[in-house]
Amino acid sequence: MSTAALIVAAGRGSRAGGELPKQWQVVAGQPVARWTLLALSHLPRIVLVIHPDDRDFAENAARGLPVALVLGGADRAASVRAGLEALSDDPPQLVLIHDVARPCIDRVTIDAVETALRDAPGAAPALPVTDALWTGADGVVTGTRDRQGLFRAQTPQGFRFADILDAHRRNAGDAADDVAVARAAGMTVAIVPGSEQNLKITGPEDFSRAARILETGMDIRLGNGFDVHAFEPGDHVTLCGIQVPHDRALKGHSDADVGLHAITDAIYGALAQGDIGRHFPPSDPQWKGAASDIFLRHAVDLAREMGFGISNVDLTLICERPKIGPHAPAMIARVAAIMALDESRVSIKATTSERLGFTGREEGIAALATVALVRA
Numbered sequence: 001m002s003t004a005a006l007i008v009a010a011g012r013g014s015r016a017g018g019e020l021p022k023q024w025q026v027v028a029g030q031p032v033a034r035w036t037l038l039a040l041s042h043l044p045r046i047v048l049v050i051h052p053d054d055r056d057f058a059e060n061a062a063r064g065l066p067v068a069l070v071l072g073g074a075d076r077a078a079s080v081r082a083g084l085e086a087l088s089d090d091p092p093q094l095v096l097i098h099d100v101a102r103p104c105i106d107r108v109t110i111d112a113v114e115t116a117l118r119d120a121p122g123a124a125p126a127l128p129v130t131d132a133l134w135t136g137a138d139g140v141v142t143g144t145r146d147r148q149g150l151f152r153a154q155t156p157q158g159f160r161f162a163d164i165l166d167a168h169r170r171n172a173g174d175a176a177d178d179v180a181v182a183r184a185a186g187m188t189v190a191i192v193p194g195s196e197q198n199l200k201i202t203g204p205e206d207f208s209r210a211a212r213i214l215e216t217g218m219d220i221r222l223g224n225g226f227d228v229h230a231f232e233p234g235d236h237v238t239l240c241g242i243q244v245p246h247d248r249a250l251k252g253h254s255d256a257d258v259g260l261h262a263i264t265d266a267i268y269g270a271l272a273q274g275d276i277g278r279h280f281p282p283s284d285p286q287w288k289g290a291a292s293d294i295f296l297r298h299a300v301d302l303a304r305e306m307g308f309g310i311s312n313v314d315l316t317l318i319c320e321r322p323k324i325g326p327h328a329p330a331m332i333a334r335v336a337a338i339m340a341l342d343e344s345r346v347s348i349k350a351t352t353s354e355r356l357g358f359t360g361r362e363e364g365i366a367a368l369a370t371v372a373l374v375r376a
């Protein structure tokens, strides 16, 4: 069965507060939407429904993943409808409709919904209500309600695609969720076990709850990279993608960007995927004089293919000259752009070796990098 994920992310998150809609705020090192996309990234097709103002945030959250962006509507039902219509050009057999605001969704729950669709046209996770239920007014309990047979609804809510598309086309106005739309169209919806961890970020206090859950399930990898290039005659060096005037150049098969090479090696190291020489052999003439951002982009793409986000990078350049400080802001901007990271996650600093050793004798430049990769 072909299954697509439809993630609705066009809401404004007004109850959650903050300067950005909740789905673009960072939790446990990554935007909420990135966590949600990664959780569903085993599915072959993902549609992310967004507000027209949010395209840049969405592209950042979806980087490296096969995600189609679709513009949403004024309410949740309109956004779901827009996503379904976008999928209808090449319809999948099943669709899992998920709130972007539920980033802690786990694979067991996703698979349970998909499996239940073998026997029912709709299926959704839910948790039975276990607390006693009251009615209240003016701060006083006015009655009790029977909790028997009551459930707390979650997403992803899964459906046979043709049925839910038809149900949404016939639905007028907003609806609490897609189960309501499906039931109004006469579809049977099976309940599968939900998860306490699959909370929806709704109010400000939910960010820290989600962070605790995401951090517990994290796979954190650290990698280090070290590189050295010797000086040769020339009039500039290329460091972290920036041409820095100098009375010598760095010698190498590529552009000899010692800084980018160290960062690239740190990423390969964190992934246990060898080093830059394994992926780009110096014996291969096509890398002669190559700009080293090619190598760094490859390492970043490999990390994302393996399901890792890059949390931060810290680079130290070791040389007496040229002075790095004046160029550091441009270097940070360039490395952040190559790695598609926020500049606040890139540190580039320099030290001399107090005139000791080969860097002290100004025979070359050394670079030492550390990166942290995170997978949910």
Ligand SMILES: Nc1ccn([C@@H]2O[C@H](COP(=O)(O)OP(=O)(O)OP(=O)(O)O)[C@@H](O)[C@H]2O)c(=O)n1
Residues within 6 Å of the ligand: 008, 009, 010, 011, 012, 013, 014, 015, 016, 023, 049, 072, 073, 074, 075, 076, 079, 080, 098, 099, 100, 101, 200, 201, 202
């Ligand atoms: N016009 C809308 C409104 C909501 N949603 C999505 O529907 C889900 C559930 O909605 P909710 O948690 O209520 O999100 P918001 O509408 O963003 O929050 P609020 O009501 O606090 O503004 C969210 O993933 C939200 O992005 C959407 O895609 N389009």
Ligand SMILES: C[C@](O)(CO)[C@H](O)COP(=O)(O)O
Residues within 6 Å of the ligand: 099, 152, 153, 154, 155, 176, 177, 178, 200, 202
């Ligand atoms: C779809 C849903 O997540 C089910 O719990 C929920 O109905 C959507 O969010 P809202 O807070 O009810 O708008």
